[in-house]
Amino acid sequence: MKHYLIAGLALLAFSSCEKDPDLDALDTDYVVYTEYLDGVDFSQFQTYYLPDSILQPGQGSDATYWKDDYAQMLIGEVKSLMDERGFTRLAGEQGKEDADLGVQMTYIAQTNQVTTGGFYYGWWDYGYWGPWWDSWYYPYAVTYTYDTGTLLLEMMDLTGGGDDGTARRLPIVWYANAQGYSFGNSRADVNLLLGAIDQAFAQSVYITRND
Amino acid sequence: MDMRLTNNRLLAPLAVMAVAMAFAVDADAQSQYDRMHLNIGWQMNSPFSGDFADKLGGWGMAFEVDYDLAARWSVGGFFNFHTNHKYVGRQTLPMGGTGALTTDQQRSYYQLPFGAAANYVLWDNAHFRPYVGVKAGAMYAKATTYYGTSGVYDKSWGFYVSPELGAAIYPAAGKRFGFRVAGYYSYATNQTATLTTPIDGQSNAGFRVGIIF
Numbered sequence: 100m101k102h103y104l105i106a107g108l109a110l111l112a113f114s115s116c117e118k119d120p121d122l123d124a125l126d127t128d129y130v131v132y133t134e135y136l137d138g139v140d141f142s143q144f145q146t147y148y149l150p151d152s153i154l155q156p157g158q159g160s161d162a163t164y165w166k167d168d169y170a171q172m173l174i175g176e177v178k179s180l181m182d183e184r185g186f187t188r189l190a191g192e193q194g195k196e197d198a199d200l201g202v203q204m205t206y207i208a209q210t211n212q213v214t215t216g217g218f219y220y221g222w223w224d225y226g227y228w229g230p231w232w233d234s235w236y237y238p239y240a241v242t243y244t245y246d247t248g249t250l251l252l253e254m255m256d257l258t259g260g261g262d263d264g265t266a267r268r269l270p271i272v273w274y275a276n277a278q279g280y281s282f283g284n285s286r287a288d289v290n291l292l293l294g295a296i297d298q299a300f301a302q303s304v305y306i307t308r309n310d
Numbered sequence: 311m312d313m314r315l316t317n318n319r320l321l322a323p324l325a326v327m328a329v330a331m332a333f334a335v336d337a338d339a340q341s342q343y344d345r346m347h348l349n350i351g352w353q354m355n356s357p358f359s360g361d362f363a364d365k366l367g368g369w370g371m372a373f374e375v376d377y378d379l380a381a382r383w384s385v386g387g388f389f390n391f392h393t394n395h396k397y398v399g400r401q402t403l404p405m406g407g408t409g410a411l412t413t414d415q416q417r418s419y420y421q422l423p424f425g426a427a428a429n430y431v432l433w434d435n436a437h438f439r440p441y442v443g444v445k446a447g448a449m450y451a452k453a454t455t456y457y458g459t460s461g462v463y464d465k466s467w468g469f470y471v472s473p474e475l476g477a478a479i480y481p482a483a484g485k486r487f488g489f490r491v492a493g494y495y496s497y498a499t500n501q502t503a504t505l506t507t508p509i510d511g512q513s514n515a516g517f518r519v520g521i522i523f
Contacts, residue, residue, distance in 0.1 A: 118369035118393035120418045122456055126400060130458035134409040211459075233369070247459050278458055302402045302410045 185308030351520020389424035436483035468500035
């Protein structure tokens with residue numbers, strides 16, 4: 100009986116309780132979250148102002164702006180979608196003053212450091228070492244990093260502005276947050292961001308002037 | 311992530327287990343040896359009362375110690391664990407009244423019930439002993455939804471009950487070693503919520519294959 104008990108306890112000790120899922124099954128497209136100000140009627144707006152650069156916070160004490168061809172592709176995608184929805188883009192300082200909506204874009208590149216192991220999507224597959232392994236066990240801390248990107252789109256209602264000296268809070272009437280892994284390949288990353296912009300507008304059908 | 315089982319309620323099944331174990335230490339050593347049985351089994355399980363992770367999966371094991379009270383009756387303690395996974399393709403989920411989230415998901419539901427077990431042998435045969443049994447106790451559950459670069463999880467405790475129908479198969483008559491197969495249903499009162507798929511009570515069905523000695 101003692102031998103059986105020892106064998107049973109050994110089997111128990113070597114069996115891993117909770118099985119991690121196959122995170123490789125997840126696609127690489129960005130997770131896209133959008134939200135709008137309850138009650139806002141987007142058809143009341145006619146024009147919008149969209150800067151020709153993308154803000155990149157966290158690049159130093161001063162604001163940094165992303166302006167290269169890839170940035171222009173992303174800005175152009177937003178412009179194209181806004182135009183499709185019936186809005187008119189205004190340009191120049193006067194255009195910024197006259198526009199009903201302001202649209203600002205922000206991109207946050209982040210390097211994440213993790214001090215545990217085997218849990219991160221894209222890590223080595225333990226199954227590579229044999230079908231009998233069902234998870235990782237790290238007896239000590241292991242550090243690795245991975246890169247993520249977050250694209251923020253914010254739409255402001257500028258119709259309440261004016262230079263009458265009154266302090267006002269700038270209302271955000273729509274917000275989109277797209278987040279995913281950054282693969283270090285500019286073209287591939289931009290394609291993912293373009294898809295995220297398309298998705299943000301696709302799930303925000305209320306942003307329209309079209310009947 | 312709330313604790314839904316009070317300490318007193320948690321102690322109840324443990325007390326039953328303690329009583330069951332008391333039988334094991336009451337008799338003389340040889341009698342204990344003859345009457346105690348250890349079951350270790352692999353199980354296939356499918357949650358089916360909701361669509362959180364309703365896929366049949368084999369990532370689980372079952373452990374049970376039984377003590378023969380009488381020729382046909384045995385009582386004991388058990389615990390088992392199981393993880394079921396389900397991939398959900400990319401879809402747009404409404405969040406609140408004005409939000410929307412588009413993502414795919416990899417869901418994982420982990421269950422760890424433990425408590426007391428009782429079995430009744432329907433037909434006593436040297437090679438084949440079919441039985442009906444019931445397990446009751448507490449269950450720990452953890453529901454996780456992985457999406458994008460992270461995930462959300464929720465943990466809970468609940469009550470657990472599981473009737474089962476099975477058979478012990480002894481290739482060599484009179485020997486302790488044998489095989490055990492069983493089909494079971496289980497229900498636990500655990501409540502968890504991740505993203506937009508809450509679980510309010512969980513039913514499972516499955517089967518176990520294992521050894522008994």
